[in-house]
Amino acid sequence: MQAPLELHPDRFFPVEPSVRAIARTLFARIETLPIISPHGHTVPAWFAEDTPFEDATSMFLWPDHYVHRMLYSQGVTLAELGIAPNGGTAETDRRKCWKRFAERYYLFRGTPSRTWLDHVFAEVFGLKLRLSAETADLYYDTITDALKKPEFRPRALFKRFNIEVLATTEGATDLLKDHAKIRSTWDGRVITTFRPDDVADPDREDFAQNLATLEDLTGENTHVWGGYLKALANRRAFFRAHGATATDHGFPTAKAADMSVAECQRLLDVALRDKLHGSEAEMFRAQILTEMAKMAADDGMTMQIHPGAYRNHNPWLFANYGRDRGADLPMRVSFVEPLKPLLDRFGNDPKLTIILFTLDESNYARELAPLAGHYPSLKLGPAWWFHDSPEGMMRYFRSMTETAGFYNTCGFNDDTRAFLSIPARHNLYRRVTCAYLAELVATHRLDEAEAAEIAVDLAYNLPKAAYKL
Amino acid sequence: MQAPLELHPDRFFPVEPSVRAIARTLFARIETLPIISPHGHTVPAWFAEDTPFEDATSMFLWPDHYVHRMLYSQGVTLAELGIAPNGGTAETDRRKCWKRFAERYYLFRGTPSRTWLDHVFAEVFGLKLRLSAETADLYYDTITDALKKPEFRPRALFKRFNIEVLATTEGATDLLKDHAKIRSTWDGRVITTFRPDDVADPDREDFAQNLATLEDLTGENTHVWGGYLKALANRRAFFRAHGATATDHGFPTAKAADMSVAECQRLLDVALRDKLHGSEAEMFRAQILTEMAKMAADDGMTMQIHPGAYRNHNPWLFANYGRDRGADLPMRVSFVEPLKPLLDRFGNDPKLTIILFTLDESNYARELAPLAGHYPSLKLGPAWWFHDSPEGMMRYFRSMTETAGFYNTCGFNDDTRAFLSIPARHNLYRRVTCAYLAELVATHRLDEAEAAEIAVDLAYNLPKAAYKL
């Protein structure tokens, strides 16, 4: 007998009946609100071209680094999932790849991946049995067949999912042709986000080359510090013209700097000619953060700072399979001291919005909530990446709210490249929000009317406001 | 319709009915115990002079950095609250200031400030509707009128609040005239605490000047290390004579040192003549911690160590509005290695009591509970400052108790300059204590008689013993 696949209407809610009842009532108020997805990594070509997705394996296994990492940790190679290494071969039978995943689906017990996937399987594809070795074929066929239908094309799903706005993320030299096409051919609101790490991190091998491209695109001399900044401002304007309301910065640390132009020029010279040493490269990125804050104060774009990931920790995997295979790992970070040079200059500007994220939860109560609860320019992003999960969100709410309140946060963002999981992730966030708020109501810290207002604010109003959508 | 203001009798208790019942029973045993407030920042002149407080704005908004920080984080300037910057002007209509606060009271949802304020509004002023734009005038008038009555004077409130002892905090060169007056004119027990940071932290601009004052007051030569230590001992004795039973030390880190007298003299020379570099200033403070432990072992005063605050993080705010405006921010700290030189000398002395506090909760289970669960001289202070909140206290209990037990802690201290909030804070602490204990009883980790004994110990006996009151 196969285990049923059922999405229980009370999932993730507190268990005590009176609290669960409050959570239900709150959730009913927000369950069907439009989705605001202000930060993510879906592919704009999907919406520009609206071509059908291919099959279960290419849709669920290939782009999802959460799936890669878990299967890889248990000895499954990426080639066995159909992903070929550089210059090598991989399993070509996609159904076989899917089965390898299906028979190991128990590995995901207790993880948010299981929650997201079950949600998609049940809600989008109408599957009624849990994924397992036995149901692998049923799943593969059901999904692959469904994907051929017009209502499973990207634009149709976007409407079905009730997405009001979806932001993708592009590098600074991207020409944004897909976004242009989307705007000229469709009424779905898909916007870009300006992520200039490729032209701002001198540790990247392609840094000099990217600056050459930047120079070509903007006509500014990127070998001169002032020209380089003008080129960045120029690209910000180009992104704004394509709908962007925000920028995103994913450096290893949150270090900011406020150096002289002469020192900046010296670092730029070395970075373009040769290679900056570790600490100098960090100072270069640190200066960029401050410059980006300055430009944000000027042009009104919301600035997102996501520090703390050790990218490509596994050199063998990186050499053979490249980026985004689940080998990015969190590190300890700080904010209070590192961000000070930036905050000294721009922290008191209430028109500026800087959203901080962390993978190091020890910062929640110690640094992030106190910072956001003081500086007018700072807001807290949601529990992120590894912490975008029921327990992770609960720790976030419990640690942040008492010091920062709700109104220095900005609701949820799904940060995903798995388009179909977007409603699943927002659904989970909304459920956990209601679970937390129900607890506050049941322990008489809020009344129900206040909780309902907060639930709507977190699900809808706060992200709209923080990202100026 | 205005929302009612009600303090639910079961607030902060667990929700499951059987656990809530245990919490209620425990709380009934401790709710009305006298308040022991061994560490705080109320103004001794209030009790020496017993002049009435003025109005809602000057009482609730002006002294409370929790209120400043939250409103400031949402774009309200301090001038708009009636607080003038250096050389500038501020709103003079206090009612208007109050309204600005009232209409943003929703910002405090989910924060302990809301809990404390609601408690004071309801219990002290008998207000029955929640604070909002609509009730701003009602509040302003009710509070301002009440403050004119004799029963709202500081001494009357002290008695009404059932405070058995209240400690204030004064710098080393304070003449303690208010305390002398209190003792000679009133039977309320208000004592001082010796906080010598002003004469012990060479990073302060007024360090040399403070040492000159110290020299004048004590007749000891503070330019000589031995004389400087004698002067400190002299002031400790002066404070003890004015009721002090404890000292307090708020340096950036918990680093202690055990240097030669020659090296101490060298650092003192530089500090008085010029300025110590960062690491030398830290070594100076580190030595002071050890000297203070030595004097505490001699004179029996309880020693409090509060590291980890980055003071005056916002230079613009500091330049314009000075200290204590909500811009002190926590930093990562350690205890196990930094405190070792002090513990090597005095850690094994069971007559010495050193109370450790932290703003970095990652230390709770990792360092503080293991330290206090081993060294006879060490005790744990309560969840402090940003963590003086329902979730913060719960994390404290859950993280500390299993390793340190209850009897290496010392109950609660409110650490507040908001006099009226003292009963609110102790009430909250007692409720959360009972919530935690009820959980231990309901999961059969303690029986109810033990839990009741612990509840009384935490609320009353342990702070009295730790502070020798």
Add this chain to the structure above:
Amino acid sequence: MQAPLELHPDRFFPVEPSVRAIARTLFARIETLPIISPHGHTVPAWFAEDTPFEDATSMFLWPDHYVHRMLYSQGVTLAELGIAPNGGTAETDRRKCWKRFAERYYLFRGTPSRTWLDHVFAEVFGLKLRLSAETADLYYDTITDALKKPEFRPRALFKRFNIEVLATTEGATDLLKDHAKIRSTWDGRVITTFRPDDVADPDREDFAQNLATLEDLTGENTHVWGGYLKALANRRAFFRAHGATATDHGFPTAKAADMSVAECQRLLDVALRDKLHGSEAEMFRAQILTEMAKMAADDGMTMQIHPGAYRNHNPWLFANYGRDRGADLPMRVSFVEPLKPLLDRFGNDPKLTIILFTLDESNYARELAPLAGHYPSLKLGPAWWFHDSPEGMMRYFRSMTETAGFYNTCGFNDDTRAFLSIPARHNLYRRVTCAYLAELVATHRLDEAEAAEIAVDLAYNLPKAAYKL
């Protein structure tokens, strides 16, 4: 009236009735499964000689550093417990020592020591009143009398406790004579674990002497890097021949290195001739970790890494009473960057099993779960030492599972030298496991059949597999 001692059948289970019912059902499935104890510190001579334990004091007080630390923190000296300092004397009346403990038993309220002790008192000795000053004699007599009976001898208790396999831990130069005797005279499975810190940590005073012993035992030249490694491999083989399936490494940090042979030889030369400086000693140990991983990849032994203890923090206590008196204290540690040199070489080997432990819980969600959720060679050890407790385990499950899943963990190990507490510790672990799983079922994150399978895996299958038992 004395308080009763009762082990409630629902202890540690969630309180809400429907969740408690799920926990009960799950626990019934695993309560009586055989005990797998793959990591601990019991004394092999107990099982080799099977001589009776002596009395309550020598059995419960003398070997248990959890008991020492708590009593010591409250001013009880070790001499008062009957433990003599070097060259000194101690209380010789063991009953008096026991009374000192008994009258302070309230200090252990809320700690896991209380849980373990109560379990042993009730289950092993049939005591029905709680330990206190009044019942001290009853306890002393009951326990001391029982220990004279054959069914209380080590081998009988081992069988009664339903222990399938028990691992002890021995230094690299141990001759394993007790283990040889156990194997030749008894069918109980007691195996050793290879812990080479004594010949791998150049900070130990006896390092050179231990290498001389190692040379004698193996015939390899331990003054030459290659010979030294061969000697280590030789001892691994010797331990494997005596049943060992695992190694254990307890260095201060998790730092690994991958240095040239020339540099290794240079450090070995200095270490043998003189003394390595702090950072060089760390590099030596760091290289050993990588060498041990290499040997583990070759010989198939499971490798355990336990960093983060500051050993013998209290110099007075160490000088007078030696090691393991409760003065080992946790420090902040990291894994992601420090382990990289080892992982770069061996992290992708799915046949290698490296089990990571921490005393710094901030690593759970930030570093350990992401590492184990990616690298095929890595698994997570259970909540350890100070965190082997209801709250500690719950934090572990909540922080680790969402990123690592259940199948990158390896169940429980008791890590104890208190033989009688082994069933108590496994019982507690199994209860907390069921409490956590019941919560996942009640919030519809797992179904009950899955939860039951996971409960059995955590209690039995995963530790057997991870340690190749």
